[in-house]
Amino acid sequence: MDQRTDSKPASATGGGNRSELEYMPGFGNDFETEALPGSLPQGMNSPQKCAYGLYGEQLSGTAFTAPSHQNERTWCYRIRPSVKHTNRFRKIDVPYWKSAPNILPDVISLGQYRWDPVPHAGEALNWISGMRTMTTAGDVNTQVGMASHIYLVTKSMVDEYFFSADSELLIVPQEGRLRFATELGIIDLEPKEIAIIPRGLVYRVELIDGPARGFVCENYGQKFELPGRGPIGANCMANRRDFKTPVAHFEDRETPSTLTVKWCGQFHETSIGHSPLDVVAWHGNYAPCKYDLSNYCPIGAILFDHPDPSIFTVLTAPSGVPGTANIDFVLFRERWMVAENTFRPPWYHKNIMSELMGNIYGQYDAKPQGFVPGGMSLHNMMLPHGPDNNAFEGASNADLKAEKLDNTMSFMFETRFPQQLSEFAAKEAPLQDDYIDCWDSLEKKFDGTPEGTWNK
Secondary structure (H helix, E strand, C coil): CCEECCCCCHHHHCCCCHHHCCEEECCCCCEEEECCCCCCCCCCCCCCCCHHHCEEEEEECCCCCCCCCCCCEEEEEECCCHHHHCCCCEEECCCCCCCCCCCCCCCCCCCEEEECCCCCCCCCCCCCCCEEEEEEEEEHHHCEEEEEEEEEECCCCCCEEEEECCCEEEEEEEEEEEEEEECCEEEEECCCEEEEECCCCCEEEEEEEEEEEEEEEEECCCCCECCCCHHHCCCCECCHHHEEEECCCEECCCCCEEEEEEECCEEEEEEECCCCCCEEEEEECCCCEEEEHHHCECCCCCCCCCCCHHHHEEEEEECCCCCCEEEEEEEEEEEEECCCCCCCCCCCECCCCEEEEEEEEECECCECCCCCCCCEEEECCCCCECCCHHHHHHHHCCCCCCEEEEEEEEEEEEECCCCEECHHHHHCCCECCCHHHHHCCCCCCCCCCCCCCCCC
């Protein structure tokens, strides 16, 4: 296992080579890993004296008394206890990163909205300063709901660290590669992959190549988990073995550093004299992970009709209402369309959930024009949406042979809460003012005669 004792970020020392990194397979597994031989205690968690003069410390992601199948915690064996990784805090302003509730009196969130990709403005932006909130939902203080963001990263964090006490982060890159150097190991991330960074985990984000842009779902509520497959059975969709968790990797560096903490929607900074990424060994099931979206095995109709989009759920964060998610992360990727006598694109609908979509690459079948890679759309709760006229006419008159939707990958952050636009989304992001007009050319086709049909 590798160990860093230098004073530069990995990207500055040639650390962008992905083959150097190791991962352990499995989602929600109980892992154990050590960067120095014998540094992980066996048979107990808290020996009187830890090997190498390390400190034992537990990081709890759930209440101590959570049911055993939901209980998440990790034991860390580190150079310094984390009480040495904080000092007196000072509030700082992070102007573009907002938390719920963020309801603005002069912003109308009721509507169907779509944005072009947020452009890089040439500024030097790191993971914190480059975050741009698009929507918020629920309440960060009561730990329900979410926020959606765009990140724009053009520089690495150097001797700068961050953790969110408010949320876990689901990260969806669209361009550029990032390295997440965390307390529990290193994750390299690129487009067509996702990563989950747990609440409370300290990390630093480095730019491997860029500029980098992508999407973030900030989950205030219960952690993401794999959806129940029900009658689908034990296979397909996202399989546990395809999620990858990093091995132990530590830094022993004495250098002036800053740690920024997001707590109850506010940002606080503290100064320390060393790197906090000093966990030499750990075991547990509360850890970051990554997943390659090209491993997602979609399920669909093989005779007629169109299943609900929930069939494409990759991850779900449950709420207190059974079957109603705080957040669903849904993926629309390459797949075969074979249904007979069926309108194949997503049908017209309105529902209780609020849907924020992003395009990673290619073309989305229900909106062949205007929804470009890096772009986003929002259809809030109980607002109707569906195919534009070109998509409707094409699908209604298509020769229904087997057809593969190729070169396409879009996703949806779906929540039971209404999503409120941020000021940035309403006034600065490249909003497509004419998106609502995409349904204008839909025609009345009704023929009330007994033999009448619009396509006779």
